[in-house]
Amino acid sequence: MAPKQHMHIRFLGTGTSQGVPVIACNCAVCQSQNPLDKRLRCSILITVRDTTFVIDAGPDFRQQMLRENITDIDAILLTHEHKDHIAGLDDIRPFNFLKQKAIDVFAEQRVIDAIKQEFSYVFAKEKYPGIPIMNIHPISETQFSYKSIPISPIRVLHWNLPILGFRIQSLAYISDASYIAPKELQKLENLDVLIINALRFKKHYSHFNVEDALAIVEQVKPKQAYFTHISHLMGFHEQVQQQLPTHVHLAYDGLTLTI
Numbered sequence: 001m002a003p004k005q006h007m008h009i010r011f012l013g014t015g016t017s018q019g020v021p022v023i024a025c026n027c028a029v030c031q032s033q034n035p036l037d038k039r040l041r042c043s044i045l046i047t048v049r050d051t052t053f054v055i056d057a058g059p060d061f062r063q064q065m066l067r068e069n070i071t072d073i074d075a076i077l078l079t080h081e082h083k084d085h086i087a088g089l090d091d092i093r094p095f096n097f098l099k100q101k102a103i104d105v106f107a108e109q110r111v112i113d114a115i116k117q118e119f120s121y122v123f124a125k126e127k128y129p130g131i132p133i134m135n136i137h138p139i140s141e142t143q144f145s146y147k148s149i150p151i152s153p154i155r156v157l158h159w160n161l162p163i164l165g166f167r168i169q170s171l172a173y174i175s176d177a178s179y180i181a182p183k184e185l186q187k188l189e190n191l192d193v194l195i196i197n198a199l200r201f202k203k204h205y206s207h208f209n210v211e212d213a214l215a216i217v218e219q220v221k222p223k224q225a226y227f228t229h230i231s232h233l234m235g236f237h238e239q240v241q242q243q244l245p246t247h248v249h250l251a252y253d254g255l256t257l258t259i
């Protein structure tokens with residue numbers, strides 16, 4: 001097995017599909033002045049050695065790159081094709097222009113087909129000048145490597161839609177699960193950090209709630225767990241954090257970890 005490399009993780013966004021605050025919502029969480037209660041759409045940035053990639057590129061991708069002063073990325077791993085996870089793909093263009101390179105995009109074939117539909121101009125036979133330049137790499141549930149970093153896809157269900165999470169060394173990231181089969185849970189053993197979705201306290205058909213996410217944490221026993229893809233209905237960051245076990249954390253935008 002390859003020696004373990006240090007990994008830096010930055011939470012670019014920890015909000016559910018509408019973000020927090022939600023447009024036109026007057027609830028107390030959406031009105032909160034605490035920066036920890038402001039959540040852009042869900043994404044993380046991972047750096048291993050000199051390789052930087054993001055998992056998902058939602059509609060807030062541009063703001064996230066600006067906020068965190070990101071000057072280069074190499075690749076994007078996509079969990080699935082919903083807009084809150086892909087709609088920022090056009091904003092890879094500054095990296096294309098400034099670094100004179102394509103961005104590697106890893107996704108399942110169904111997700112690639114959706115991207116080709118959503119961003120048809122990118123894939124047109126006659127290329128419009130200035131379009132985003134992506135190298136598309138189809139992936140499956142099989143482990144693959146990127147610049148010699150092994151990446152293991154984790155199959156999860158997002159209601160009835162099969163989507164992917166990813167394990168990289170002792171980190172796993174699962175953004176939109178409502179079910180994980182026992183054989184996939186085995187891939188989550190011996191983690192230093194599990195990042196997993198927890199939408200709110202009340203049950204939801206396509207996302208784990210706090211109780212579901214805590215049950216997964218209890219089962220696979222990571223050293224630390226971070227909840228993400230959070231709704232305004234979750235409540236105030238600081239109040240919810242106090243109700244969680246000491247090794248379980250609500251993630252927040254801008255949080256960084258080194259493992």
Ligand SMILES: [Zn+2]
Pocket residue numbers: 016017042082084085175176229
């Ligand atoms: Zn989502």
Ligand SMILES: [Zn+2]
Pocket residue numbers: 021022025026027028029030031232
């Ligand atoms: Zn609200």
